[in-house]
Amino acid sequence: MKNDCAELIKKACSGDLAAYQEFIRLYSPRVHAIAYQIVGNSIDAQDIAQEVFIRLYRSLRTYKPQFKFTTWLYRLTVNHSIDYLRKHSRHKNISLENVQDESKLKDSAPSPDSSLELNELKGAIQKISEGLTWKQRKVFVLRELQGFSTNEVAQILKCRVSTVRVHLSKARKRIKVALLKHALSGHSGLISQEE
């Protein structure tokens, strides 16, 4: 996929629109997922993904091949998602009802029992996310939810690895406390699930 990306971007830079369309097909699911995990809404995430690919196409001429293209793509996604949140302040208004509606968009609908648990989990993660700062949220999404290494996160966010570790520590601390509170308030399915 790495070589595919380099080849496709090389072609796209020389004006091959079909190559850029193929690049979108390959990378849009992850861009969409990152945006969704930051803004918490599938439709908004789709708008963000669209805007990211359009912006990226506009800036293709300024791309320097010595840098990894996907790093640039994910940086743009994270930054655009945070800008979107700042602009719309949607993260303050996300409710469990909205989250339930979104589950209808899924291809594979879960069973009624698991749907109840899913909504419970979703509600928890939304509340946890809301308690994080913008920087913590970026690091949390990229490292915990997307599985990038700390070095990769540092490259995407254009900061030091030590900075990533600081934000990651703080995010994990908050998440642990939030999950514990959630479990204590009667939603035992979260913390004790592994026991």
Add this chain to the structure above:
Amino acid sequence: MKCKKIKNQLLLFVGDDLPERKKKSVESHLKHCPTCATELKGLRDAKNSVHRISQIDLPGTLHPGFPGKVMQKIAKEQKNTTLERAKSLIWLTQNPARIAGVFAAAIILIVSAVIFFISSGKAPSDRLAEKILSVSESGSPELEWDPEHIFFKTFDGPYRLDNWEAPKQSGVYAVMHKSPTDDKPNTYIIDYCGQGYNLSSYRGYPWLRHRIKRLVARTGATENVYIAVFLMPDSSKLERRQIEEALIKTFNPYFNRGV
């Protein structure tokens, strides 16, 4: 190691984000500290819960037509940009007077900028040279000490030449001696003006050596010889020469007369 410090490190240890050297010390601490081991278990549970959520809570599949939709938008945007450019060109070409107007405005702007640059953009060396020339054009090497005089205001010194250490900088200098007559105790007589890219490379003044003897003979002793310097870091030779020439023209120093 104290548990408080370890607990902070556990936040990174749980996700294998701790540097290798710290990882080992945490592992050895965990072997004999049940409190920290429990703390780690709690963190692992939380991490696993988040992992489960991330596996379940997916944004849903993007519509297969998403790439095509984005490309349509890109094509539309490109078309609009081309149209805008074409419209601008049409607007100009429809009336040749407009082109002439735009062209004339551009010329006026450029000419104004050049005039402004010429009138106000004189180099500092130009201005200093002008000031030196404007103060005195007598051609006399005598210069009475006056803190308000442009020479003493700008130049450092005079320092005794036998105690002076030349700096590793470019600049202009004037070698002088005090007037031997008692009625002019604060008057200096300029003997030589020069400039250099690196004044320290002139240490010992080899170019003056054959003249130093004559200078000492004129002044009576080496301790009577002084130097004043105007340092000009990053200056060009042309800038230094401007000031040097202004000094020579103003003071007509003996050793600059080619004797």
